Amino acid sequence: xxxxxxxxxxxxxxxxxxxxxxxxxxxxxxxxxxxxxxxxxxxxxxxxxxxxxxxxxxxxxxxxxxxxxxxxxxxxxxxxxxxxxxxxxxxxxxxxxxxxxxxxxxxxxxxxxxxxxxxxxxxxxxxxxxxxxxxxxxxxxxxxxxxxxxxxxxxxxxxxxxxxxxxxxxxxxxxxxxxxxxxxxxxxxxxxxxxxxxxxxxxxxxxxxxxxxxxxxxxxxxxxxxxxxxxxxxxxxxxxx
Amino acid sequence: xxxxxxxxxxxxxxxxxxxxxxxxxxxxxxxxxxxxxxxxxxxxxxxxxxxxxxxxxxxxxxxxxxxxxxxxxxxxxxxxxxxxxxxxxxxxxxxxxxxxxxxxxxxxxxxxxxxxxxxxxxxxxxxxxxxxxxxxxxxxxxxxxxxxxxxxxxxxxxxxxxxxxxxxxxxxxxxxxxxxxxxxxxxxxxxxxxxxxxxxxxxxxxxxxxxxxxxxxxxxxxxxxxxxxxxxxxxxxxxxxxxxxxxxxxxxxxxxxxxxxxxxxxxxxxxxxxxxxxxxxxxxxxxxxxxxxxxxxxxxxxxxxxxxxxxxxxxxxxxxxxxxxxxxxxxxxxxxxxxxxxxxxxxxxxxxxxxxxxxxxxxxxxxxxxxxxxxxxxxxxxxxxxxxxxxxxxxxxxxxxxx
Numbered sequence: 001x002x003x004x005x006x007x008x009x010x011x012x013x014x015x016x017x018x019x020x021x022x023x024x025x026x027x028x029x030x031x032x033x034x035x036x037x038x039x040x041x042x043x044x045x046x047x048x049x050x051x052x053x054x055x056x057x058x059x060x061x062x063x064x065x066x067x068x069x070x071x072x073x074x075x076x077x078x079x080x081x082x083x084x085x086x087x088x089x090x091x092x093x094x095x096x097x098x099x100x101x102x103x104x105x106x107x108x109x110x111x112x113x114x115x116x117x118x119x120x121x122x123x124x125x126x127x128x129x130x131x132x133x134x135x136x137x138x139x140x141x142x143x144x145x146x147x148x149x150x151x152x153x154x155x156x157x158x159x160x161x162x163x164x165x166x167x168x169x170x171x172x173x174x175x176x177x178x179x180x181x182x183x184x185x186x187x188x189x190x191x192x193x194x195x196x197x198x199x200x201x202x203x204x205x206x207x208x209x210x211x212x213x214x215x216x217x218x219x220x221x222x223x224x225x226x227x228x229x230x231x232x233x234x235x236x237x238x239x240x241x
Numbered sequence: 242x243x244x245x246x247x248x249x250x251x252x253x254x255x256x257x258x259x260x261x262x263x264x265x266x267x268x269x270x271x272x273x274x275x276x277x278x279x280x281x282x283x284x285x286x287x288x289x290x291x292x293x294x295x296x297x298x299x300x301x302x303x304x305x306x307x308x309x310x311x312x313x314x315x316x317x318x319x320x321x322x323x324x325x326x327x328x329x330x331x332x333x334x335x336x337x338x339x340x341x342x343x344x345x346x347x348x349x350x351x352x353x354x355x356x357x358x359x360x361x362x363x364x365x366x367x368x369x370x371x372x373x374x375x376x377x378x379x380x381x382x383x384x385x386x387x388x389x390x391x392x393x394x395x396x397x398x399x400x401x402x403x404x405x406x407x408x409x410x411x412x413x414x415x416x417x418x419x420x421x422x423x424x425x426x427x428x429x430x431x432x433x434x435x436x437x438x439x440x441x442x443x444x445x446x447x448x449x450x451x452x453x454x455x456x457x458x459x460x461x462x463x464x465x466x467x468x469x470x471x472x473x474x475x476x477x478x479x480x481x482x483x484x485x486x487x488x489x490x491x492x493x494x495x496x497x498x499x500x501x502x503x504x505x506x507x508x509x510x511x512x513x514x515x516x517x518x519x520x521x522x523x524x525x526x527x528x529x530x531x532x533x534x535x536x537x538x539x540x541x542x543x544x545x546x547x548x549x550x551x552x553x554x555x556x557x558x559x560x561x562x563x564x565x566x567x568x569x570x571x572x573x574x575x576x577x578x579x580x581x582x583x584x585x586x587x588x589x590x591x592x593x594x595x596x597x598x599x600x601x602x603x604x605x606x607x608x609x610x611x612x613x614x615x616x617x618x619x620x621x622x623x624x625x626x627x628x629x630x631x632x633x634x635x636x637x638x639x640x641x642x643x644x
Binding site for chain 2 (some may be wrong): 057060080084089095101112115118
């Protein structure tokens with residue numbers, strides 16, 4: 001694991017909102033390496049800057065200063081369009097509110113990112129079915145998203161995120177709207193995808209139980225990384241060097 | 242990318258059919274209004290032309306004054322002798338019917354009907370192409386004797402007599418009691434939409450002496466001249482003009498104070514009027530199409546706000562701003578094209594029904610349909626652009642947070 005190059009490297013990343021006296025510094029010099037195949041949980045209370053960090057990692061936003069290397073490429077200065085292309089080709093997203101298209105079948109929701117990749121109809125169908133099968137929702141593929149339960153919707157969202165075989169799966173409070181039982185199911189799904197398919201996963205959460213599913217927990221406090229601990233196979237946690 | 246945008250746009254439209262319907266309603270109505278107005282206008286033009294031409298291609302009208310309208314009133318009228326001179330002196334003329342027209346109320350028992358009394362010669366019936374439903378025309382002797390006899394148009398008969406047989410009955414016209422000797426076969430609506438059958442025909446001298454309201458009246462309002470078959474109308478017009486100039490003492494170099502027109506010229510004059518009206522109506526209807534376009538913009542703008550979250554989802558999974566722009570633009574275009582098509586179909590049906598009801602020909606002009614369709618597409622692009630640009634400019638993070 002250590003021999004692999006990091007897929008994500010942040011160096012002294014800052015993010016400032018506003019300007020002048022009202023400026024607010026949400027991130028204050030973040031250094032973070034995430035290697036391919038890792039499952040990282042980013043923890044922190046609300047206002048800690050974890051969502052900002054997530055948005056920058058997910059190329060939804062760009063840092064005010066610092067460097068961000070994604071798979072070795074500098075992406076910190078990219079335009080809106082270029083960041084959209086990075087998201088399209090390398091990233092998958094799961095959100096707290098599921099964010100599926102309403103009145104649209106599970107299958108069409110999962111097809112959506114493939115559509116933007118310009119994939120042919122047949123290929124798209126096939127890949128979307130495979131992704132839905134991976135989350136165990138193939139029999140529900142023709143149900144509209146609003147006809148599904150919260151847990152099912154979140155699994156459709158996971159299927160949509162992994163349908164493109166992304167380099168990194170980002171999950172922003174994926175269990176925030178779910179009850180404990182369903183939360184565990186979704187977390188097991190993500191853990192399983194990480195273990196069996198080697199998908200790199202980065203999750204933002206404020207629930208320690210959910211963070212416990214990850215290999216590594218990064219805690220953000222006031223825009224800086226307060227702690228970074230890795231859980232070994234034996235379950236013993238250790239500080240990352 | 243375009244095909245993709247189309248796929249996405251069609252899915253979005255299908256997802257919310259009611260919204261789509263409301264969006265295009267304005268365009269449907271606008272396109273339908275333009276097509277209906279123009280096809281009815283063209284039908285009316287066609288109807289005017291064909292009715293004037295149905296008078297016969299060898300028919301010529303002589304009217305005092307130049308030009309149509311009140312300005313002609315200042316010129317002196319014709320005389321019966323003018324008609325006789327033309328009939329006798331111009332070789333291409335088959336017959337001449339001088340007309341003296343007086344508005345009059347026809348009364349029979351309790352019924353009355355305001356109509357037009359036409360004083361003329363016996364030749365009038367053949368020149369104007371009247372057939373008889375019943376009875377006979379007045380005779381030469383009755384004409385010479387200025388007898389109180391009349392021939393009724395179909396409308397006058399039905400208004401005064403209902404189902405009764407009018408022949409032999411006596412009606413009163415402005416205090417003149419006259420005997421009905423015949424009934425004309427119905428002709429229907431005239432070129433200007435007037436009822437050609439609301440007419441009472443009497444001998445010219447009877448009208449001049451007893452209805453015109455002025456002693457010694459010998460005026461003739463106009464002359465209908467029928468040319469012989471195979472004679473060029475232009476030549477007859479020229480010859481008639483020469484005779485009339487001579488009789489009215491107009492010297493060489495002076496302008497005519499009367500007009501001689503053949504039916505083609507009359508048809509052209511009338512159809513140019515209806516054409517102008519057609520374009521005017523079409524232009525008014527085009528304004529409603531414009532309003533329809535603004536309706537599209539309105540609903541699309543609202544829909545962009547309503548769909549902020551959807552836009553955020555699309556952008557977060559990698560849709561480019563220009564793809565979002567294209568999606569909304571294509572949505573507006575597809576909607577307005579559908580609206581255009583529906584509008585055209587609606588217009589075809591409505592103008593068919595209206596043409597039947599108004600008794601004018603039903604004309605489908607592919608050009609106006611194409612123009613309206615193209616215009617609706619243009620409306621979609623022009624009015625879809627502002628909402629589409631607004632959608633494309635959204636920030637994905639903000640859009641996802643939108644409730």
